[in-house]
Amino acid sequence: MKKLIAMLLALAMVFSFAACGGTAADEPETTAATEADATVGTTEAVAATEEAAAAGRVYYLNFKPEFDEALQGLAATYQEQTGVEVKVVTAASGTYSDTLTAEMAKSEAPTIFNIGNMSGLKDWDEYALDLTGTDLANELTTDDFNLYNENGELKALGYCFESFGIIVNTALLEQAGHTLDEITNFESLKAVADDIHARSAELGFDAFSAAGLDASSSWRFSGHLANMPLFYEFRDDGVTEQPATITGAYLDNFRAIWDLYITDTAADAKTLSTSTADESKAQFTEGKAVFYQNGTWEYAGLLEAGMSADDLAMIPIYCGVEGEENAALCSGTENCWAVNATASEEDQKASLDFLYWMVTDAEASAVMVEQLGAVPFKAAPESSNAFIVDGNEMLADGKYTVSWAFNHTPNVDSWRATVVTALAAYSADPTDANWEQVVTAFVDGWAIEYNTVNG
């Protein structure tokens, strides 16, 4: 019995040392060796890894759940055509960073992964291969959505972009006696919305769908709508990197548009905090609201819900800033490809080849455009998404893109939570004192989160 216990204890020690060995390794390069030590007895698995590595394997950890099915199809096609093993795994919605952290710790780590923004790049810079000058990068039509690290290396490549604005049901708008052309700035938007709201009983619909602040919907405002004051402030101050503090110079404009959202609507402002994204979307698709703030990604869903493509248009978000007649949609991306720098060279090459194929092969890029909307690659065909077409028209007219300034937000989820709390309190009781809370959440919250992240 004692022998047995001694044996067990010895084994336990060996195991814990193996564990420490695995974690104490500073250099990622050495981990393959230590992991092999730790998995003595599973030599088969180790051998299999080596075999796959020789041919070069692709492991794509996908960020967009809605792209999963199409991506699996592309991977299978590519594997059939070239014989290269392509594994696609999609992280469940909202768990990408957890999944990525866990997967990166494994011996067969992802070779292609997603970096969402600059703070994501800070976390994963060491893991991302410099893509400057690769065939893949040369296929891009724009540099606007790429992520560069401090040394100016292209670390993540924006492979699709999205735009958001105010989606309009033009049929209802015309039924109310207005046209899209009338709306060119905040004043005209407010005039139209106020008119529709005033006659809502007679018309049977209202101006805006519910500005719900439930977690499923609040990002439309704490993220997307809040982009308006951030964008204009950063533009005035020439901000290109994450600032330590913000001034909130355009928060009055933010209040103006928010007041419009919560006034010219059928939704009860007191209970917005529990109002969900589905409710808001349903109000729009059922023809109970003319305006619905959301993005290009909603297009397919709106058609599925039975809306007609001819009745849909997207206009910029106006909030009363001078010169906003010339604003286009808010465009940007959280979808940037990065290639794992710690993977073997064969794997890196296989991964770059796969991505190159995705954006150059006619069929593959057609799938990309169909699934992702706006894809900034030379070989990409024209999109059928009406919102993207609207956006492209505005750019063709020489209007300026409102970029995603919110990508600079420090500790973004936490910052947004504070803003949502304050917005919900303000909506339930729209006093100046409560608006002060929103300003505090916005401005002081930014500084606090910045210190948290960088402190």
Next chain:
Amino acid sequence: MAKSKKSVNLVQAPLRRLAPIFILPTFFAFVIGFVWPFIQGIYLSFCNFNTPKDAKWVGLSNYMKVFQDAGFLNAFKNTAAFAVVSIILINVLAFIIAYALTQKIRGANLFRTVFFMPNLIGGVVLGYIWSMIFDGILKNYGTYLTANGTYGFWGLVILVAWQQIGYMMIIYIAGLQALSEDMLEAARIDGANGRQTLFQVIIPNVMPSITTCTFLTLTNSFKMFDQNMALTNGLPSVIQDGAKINVTELLALNIYSTYNINKNYHGVAQAKAVIFFILVAVMAIAQQALTRRKEVEQ
């Protein structure tokens, strides 16, 4: 005596030899699933790491950050308050219900089943359902669950009480049913009134059940995570005295959200988790020692 010992050996000797077969699989599972990650976790709490592979030793700096974090202290206060309230509420109510259902009333078995049922539903599901219920009620008063910390706190207390009372009730029922009729009869003959019987006979004799139940409710409330996340997710989130606080956040949720700030906070979250473990272990041991002393030999 010698004979009986020999016969035991006859049965046990082959079993002893086979013991490793029974012990080893579980033992390895325990090492792989618990001991190893636990040791690794303690090690990582002294490191700055993104993935466990690239851990770099940073000494105590993670622990320093923990104690400067207003959100953590707030979560600690919340958790302590929540534990006190829910331990008292759950145990008192569970005992009363158990006491009532061990009296001879019609349909006692049905009631037991019904009271136990909430325990069969998962925490996340309960959290979302109750947030709808609370919001549905509060809507009538023009407010909502995450409007302030009080609603969120009491909401969580109600949810957890509803979920756990049934489970504790079962333990108390078992304790109450084990009481010998003779003892109760003796109390009656000695002229003890109902109150005296309850406090001087019944409660001291179900002390083992009370120990078990307080232990379970204590550790449950300290480890509370799913319900907290699903019900309020720590909201409302406010700025107080220049620091950011999630008003209804408990410890476990605070650790979880710390981890997700960025890679420099992975180690801090790990340090919080180690502190959390020590805290729960000390509390649980202290509580055991305390209530054990009150147990009486039957």
